[in-house]
Structure formats: C-alpha cells, structure tokens
Amino acid sequence: MAGSKYCLITGCGNGGIGNALAREFVAKGYHVIATVLPGEYRDHLLNQSDISVFDLDVTDESMVRGFSNTVAKITNGRLDILVNNAGIVYTMPAVDTDIAHAKRLFDVNFFGPLSMVHHFHRQIVAAKGLIVNVGSIASVSPYVYGSVYNASKAALVHFMDTLRVEMRYFDVRVMNVISGEINTTILRHDKERSLPERSIFYDTMNEDYKAHCRRNPGSSLPSEYAKAVVKQAMKRNPKRWFWYGSNTTTVWALRTFFGQWVWEPVFGGMFNLKKVRGQPKGGRVEVIIEQPKV
Template identity: 50%
Template sequence: MSRSRFALVTGCGQGGIGEALVTEYTRRGIHAIATVLPQEASDHLSEAGITFFPLDVTIEKSVTDLKASVQKLTGGHLDILINCAGIAYTMTAIDTDVVAAQRMFDVNVFGPMRMVYHFHDMIIRSTGTIVNIGSIGGIIPYLYGSSYNATKAALQHWSNTLRVEMAPFDVKVITVISGEVSTNILKNDAHRQIPEGSYYSPLAENFKQHVTRTPQGATDRFQYAANVVAQSLKPRPPAWFWYGSFTGMIRFLDTFGWRTVWDSMLWRMFDLGKLKQEHCTRITDSGS
C-alpha cells in the first residue's frame, strides 16, 4: 500500500498564490499543508478542509515548531516544499528604508533558507521536490522595486545552486519565474508615498497610482497554481519554469537582448522624461 503524498506551502494567506497552490494540490488528491502567519486569518483554509499551521519564516522557533508538527502528521516524509511566503516593499532605490528592506530579505530570501535548512532531511527521505517562487522582478530593473527585485534575484541564484547541490540526493529544485499574477501582495504598500523633498517628488502622483494599481492583464492565480503544481509533480521538471503575464517577452529579451535593453522601455513606462525635465528646470532655477 502506497503512502500518502504531502505538499507543504508557505504563505497561504487569503487572496494569495499560496492559497491557490494548496487548493490545487488538494484537488489533485495530494495532502496539502498550508501555513499562515500566527495572527493571520485562516477561515479560508479551515472551510476548505485544508490542513494548516502557524508559521513566521523569520523566526527560527516558528520553523522548528512547524517541522515537529509536519513530522508528526507525515511520519517524517515531505514530498514537496514550496517556498511561497513573500512580502513587497515599493520605493525608489535612493529613498529606501534599509530596515524595511532588511525585513523583506528576511522573509523573501532567508525564509526559504530556513525552511530548506530544517526540512531538507524529510525531502531527501522522500526524494522530493523543492519549489522556490521567484519573479520577473529578479530579471528586469522594474522601477520602484529595486529592493524587492534584489530579493528575488538573490532567491533565484540561491535556488540555482541549491538545485546542483541537491542533485546527488535525487531531490529536484524548480525556480519559478513568475510574471504578473493577480494577487493582493501590494495591499501593504498602498499607503506608501514618495518622501517629501525626494529627487523623485515630481513623480509622487505617478508613484501613488503605481502602488494602488490593479494590474492589467495579470494571470489568474488559480491558473498559475495549476501550472506550477503540474510542473512540481513531473519526474523531470524544468530547472526554471517561466509562467505568468509577460514572461514570454521578458524571457526572450533577457536571453537575446543587451543588458540595458529595458532602460528605454522603463523610461517611457514610468515617465522618467518628466523627472528629467523637472530636474533640469530645478538646476537652472537654482543657478539663476
């Protein structure tokens, strides 16, 4: 008699990718284990009959407590680990609050590191799969996302090395390069503003519209989840799986374009011409 298969997904708050992933695993007959922050609502999981535990990936004891619970539930096996927990911090590079950026690195980069450090033995025992949720932000210099982009670039390169190091144990590692997906990740950034006196003050209204936007053409998160889950169940999955809006174009330009291929596109997209003009006017006025 074959044993049950288990998939652990971090970051399964309501409205996010993690919730869609555990829903898809459950639909496929795999025992999904979700995590939510200790203070976060979990009704959406309990109502769906999905197993969940509290977890803060930035706290070592929280991760070890989760491991004890998962070991008890699964008998020491874990077939799939998806590092999905993540937060965003939107701001210009020159106005970045380093403390906020450090917090984001602790969740987006060191969180997956903690999870793999503590759960690798269970995954090796199951010759399982690790999935790290990356982003096109780790590929292109998307404005106002320098710190977030840096976390995803770091995660993606760490994931690359992890893949090579886990190969001798027959553990598969997939790095997902996510395009624009319809989630609520920007909910905590909606209040953010360009600081008074910033060189980017002329674009303060543009920035406000950016952090409160509803992304156009974004991929449905349940469609995204169905495709990511399908890849995670393959015996020979791709090292990088690109999926979501705009990934086709970005993958092509990243492969064949020059390093600054994005600059002119982003200049127009974020109205940097207006910023340049305002800056030149300010210099002229101060010199007169």
C-alpha cells in the same frame, strides 16, 4: 495519514498564490500542510479535510525549527514537496529605500526560504522530493521602484540554482517559478504609499508613483497560475526555471535576445522617467548638522 503524499506551502493567506496552490495540490491527491502568519485570517483553508493549517512566521527560526518537528510527525519524516511561497513587496525608488523595510523584506523573501530549506531538507531527501521556489520576473529585470524586492528575488533564485546542483545526487529536484504579475492581494500594503517629500523624484513623479502603487497587480488569475505550476511540478523532471504569468514572455525575450542594456529604455519609457531630466529642484534636501559634543 499513511500512504499520503505531503506538500508544505508557506504563505497561504486569503486571495493569494499560496491558497490557490493548496487547493490545486489537494486536487492532485496531496495532503497540504498550509501555513499562515499567527493571527492571520484562515477560514478559507478550513473547509477541506486534506488541508492542515498551522501558524508560521518564516522569519522566526526557532518557530521554523519547532514546526519542522511537528511536520515530521505528520509525514513520518518524508516531505514530498516544499513550496516557498511566503513573500512581501516594498515599492520605493532605490535611493529612498528605508533600511528597516529592506531588512524586513529580505528576512521574509530570502532568509525565510533559507530557513525552511535548512530545517526541512532531511525530510525532502527522505522522500526524494521537490523544492518549489515562487519567484518573479523581478529577479531577472530591474523593475522600477522595486529594487529591494528585485534584489531579494534575484538572491533567492541564485541560492536555489546552487541548491539544485548540490542536491541533485540526493535525487532532490529544485524548481524556480519565474512568475509574472498575478492578480492577488500582495500590493495591499503599498496602496496608500507616497514618495517621501525629500525624494529627488517627489516633484515630478509622485503622482505617477502613487498611481503605480494603486494598480491592479496583473491579469493572470491565481487559480490559472496554480494549475500551470502544479502541472509542471508533477513532472518527473520539472523545468529548472518555469515562466508563467503576465509579461513573462516579453521579459524572457528581451533578456534572451537583447541583453541588459535594453532595460533602460524599456523601463525608462514605461515609467516615464524622462520627466525628471532637467529638474534642478529635485525634491527637498535635508541638511543634518551634528552638534559638537561638549
């Protein structure tokens, strides 16, 4: 594919942002290298000659390392754009966070992009290319029931901001997309969640929580989002932080003009957390007594 421009996008499952971005980059003349999880549905990507589809689990570093060699053979060692899009969510109050779930989420949302940057940076430097990080307004606001997801996205934004400074003199650009909620299938694994019965929020908030998990994720369509992101990415000097999607203007304004204190009344009111005040029961308490070793 001599003379082609190449864009690698992780997490291109059906109905998601990655799929929409792949199609938009193809429309702009790129050959897209799209990844899906091993065994994941991919027929939606197989009907275009300018999209090559590969299995990739970004949490498996040996797989990422081998994939970088495969991509180098396709691109002749020059990758124009890397889009770190693969990600998962975990909806749960901070105090009820399951540690295994939290570690898995950080493996995908934070360490996965780190691994991609580590193993692909030489190809990007060779092309004087662009790294795009698909972030979230959750990275800059304490969105209720999203503490671990928020933290993973905040960590990634700061990593990418530092990467931008370090890579500037190699003529590599780094773009953080601060995304609002987009109407995708990302919440599909949260739909049937319920609060743990031991939770201090269980008695008063469980029905509200379940309704939140079953909500529609946003009014912005993936195709609209992709057009805006790709248009920005095509610029000679794309914005360091590019805000797009539902509620981004509101979050930007509150963060810019009011400060951190504003989130408590805003999100407290939005999620009706005042209901828990004065509730002495506060869920079921587990008492674990360790038996003395004989």
